[in-house]
Amino acid sequence: MPTMDEVSGPSRLAEPGERISAEELQLAARNHGIPLEALRYDVTPAGLHYLLIHYDIPDLDAAEHRLTVDGRVDRPLSLDLTDLRTRPRVTRRVTLECAGNGRALLEPRPVSQPWLVEAVGTAEWTGTPLAPLLREAGIDPEAVDVVFTGADHGVERGVEQDYQRALPAAEALREEPLLAYEMNGSPLLPQHGAPLRLIVPGWYGMAHVKWLSRITVLDRQFDGFQNAVAYRLRQRAEEAGVPVTRIEPRALVRPPGFPDFMSRTRVLRPGPCRLDGRAWSGYAQLTGVEVSTDGGATWAAARLAPPEAGGGPDLAWRRWWYEWSATPGRYTLSARATDASGRCQPVEQPWNRGGFANNLVQRVPVTVLDE
Numbered sequence: 001m002p003t004m005d006e007v008s009g010p011s012r013l014a015e016p017g018e019r020i021s022a023e024e025l026q027l028a029a030r031n032h033g034i035p036l037e038a039l040r041y042d043v044t045p046a047g048l049h050y051l052l053i054h055y056d057i058p059d060l061d062a063a064e065h066r067l068t069v070d071g072r073v074d075r076p077l078s079l080d081l082t083d084l085r086t087r088p089r090v091t092r093r094v095t096l097e098c099a100g101n102g103r104a105l106l107e108p109r110p111v112s113q114p115w116l117v118e119a120v121g122t123a124e125w126t127g128t129p130l131a132p133l134l135r136e137a138g139i140d141p142e143a144v145d146v147v148f149t150g151a152d153h154g155v156e157r158g159v160e161q162d163y164q165r166a167l168p169a170a171e172a173l174r175e176e177p178l179l180a181y182e183m184n185g186s187p188l189l190p191q192h193g194a195p196l197r198l199i200v201p202g203w204y205g206m207a208h209v210k211w212l213s214r215i216t217v218l219d220r221q222f223d224g225f226q227n228a229v230a231y232r233l234r235q236r237a238e239e240a241g242v243p244v245t246r247i248e249p250r251a252l253v254r255p256p257g258f259p260d261f262m263s264r265t266r267v268l269r270p271g272p273c274r275l276d277g278r279a280w281s282g283y284a285q286l287t288g289v290e291v292s293t294d295g296g297a298t299w300a301a302a303r304l305a306p307p308e309a310g311g312g313p314d315l316a317w318r319r320w321w322y323e324w325s326a327t328p329g330r331y332t333l334s335a336r337a338t339d340a341s342g343r344c345q346p347v348e349q350p351w352n353r354g355g356f357a358n359n360l361v362q363r364v365p366v367t368v369l370d371e
Contacts, residue, residue: 011157013353014109024114033118039254039278042122042319043093046184049121050205051191052098052113054163055154058211062187062195067179071147071217074138081195084179087128092178092201093316095122095280099204099231099244103355110355117252117362122278122316125199127180131173134217143169145222148198151211159225165209166222167200176201176315179212201315202246202282204357206231233352247282248359249343251289251320251335254278255364266366273326277335279304280317284340289320295332296347296361302335328370334361 020028031052038048062081069077098119103110105117134146145166152163167177178199181188188194193210200207206226222228227243234241254277257268279289285307290299302322307314320335336345349360 011110011112011354014111016108018109020104020114021111024111027113031113033115034121036118036252036255039252039276043124043184044121046123046186046189046192049123049192050096050098050119052119052205053152053191054156055152057190058151058153060151060195060211065195065213067196067212068214069133069137069217070214072140072143072219073134073217074140075136077133077137081181084128084181084196088132089126090129090178091124091126091182092176092199093122093124094199094201095120095247095315095317096199096205096208097247097250097280099206099356100354100358101250102349102358102360105360106349106351106355106358110353112355119205120250120252120280120317123183124185125178125180126182126185127178127196127199129175130177130179130198131175133179134173134215137217139169139173139217140219142219143217144220145169145218146172147214147216147218147222147224148209148212149214149216150193150209151213156225156230159229161225163209163226164222164224165207165226165231166218166224167203167207169217171200202313204231204244204247204282206244230354231356232354233356235351235353237353244354244356247280248357249279249281249283249286249337249339249345250359251279251337251345252277252362253291253333253335253364255366256333257366263365266364268326268366268368269371270326270328270368273324274321275302275324275333275335276319276321278317279320279335279337280314281337281339281341281343282313283343284313286314286318286337286339288338290336290338291322291324292334292336292361293324293331295363296334299336326366326368328368331366331368333364333366336361
């Protein structure tokens with residue numbers, strides 16, 4: 001049986017020098033990050049978008065699937081996909097990032113899905129806005145949390161559960177959250193939540209519940225596993241911690257040149273080289289991206305694509321670029337993003353036990369050939 005710490009706290013920490021386990025490798029084989037060369041796409045093709053599946057992909061029939069809205073509402077609802085498709089149709093371009101992105105770079109390493117920096121993607125999600133549905137159901141003015149239940153079922157640290165996450169009622173009633181049934185203009189793929197999923201722009205991926213089957217309004221804070229135990233920032237297992245919510249600012253470099261097969265070290269020829277990549281934040285609109293070619297010793301401003309009209313937080317990543325004159329030698333490339341809230345990517349990452357919200361600057365080793 002699991003110990004109290006294993007049930008009430010995050011997963012264990014790797015021992016000094018402990019290698020990736022067979023269990024972690026199995027998770028890494030089931031899930032995948034974006035190939036960094038795919039940062040060239042404004043919209044990530046569905047097969048290249050990052051993927052995390054907590055339990056199994058459920059076997060659902062879209063023709064029979066129903067969404068229930070209940071709890072503290074005046075008029076409970078039961079809707080099928082046809083009902084949802086008759087409602088106002090909206091498409092939003094949204095960047096999703098896993099809350100554990102970068103976990104495997106921490107020391108000591110939290111033992112879980114061993115992400116490096118690739119757990120991200122941007123897609124165009126089509127569906128109907130969540131807030132009007134909640135208002136139609138007559139959401140209680142005193143509502144505190146709205147719980148979203150997926151059809152995927154499993155055991156996590158000794159707790160058998162459906163995957164459930166909650167949003168504060170005020171967040172659920174914002175205009176951005178979407179009940180999505182299409183991705184990049186096509187019906188959702190099974191692994192991406194078909195036939196219906198939640199999209200919460202600006203929040204880490206744990207909030208975007210897939211295979212959505214039930215929405216329940218509560219007059220109290222939700223105390224389910226994924227909210228109260230799993231996705232929390234804490235230093236010690238016995239701490240209550242604080243919840244993981246919005247995405248910290250991050251910039252990624254699209255690796256230039258061509259790779260060494262095993263190490264992925266980049267090789268390129270000397271001369272003018274345009275470095276580029278993507279940057280995003282869930283807290284506020286980006287204000288800048290800086291680039292370093294010397295491992296973070298010095299930084300220079302990159303050019304950043306303009307934001308979408310409206311002046312609010314960016315829902316999707318933005319392209320950045322920087323002109324570099326590459327001379328023979330070895331380099332470490334990095335980029336860091338800053339947003340209007342004052343948040344900036346750290347050069348040294350503050351550690352937390354779950355390995356969440358780790359936005360340490362990326363380091364891309366590059367060898368420029370002597371020609």
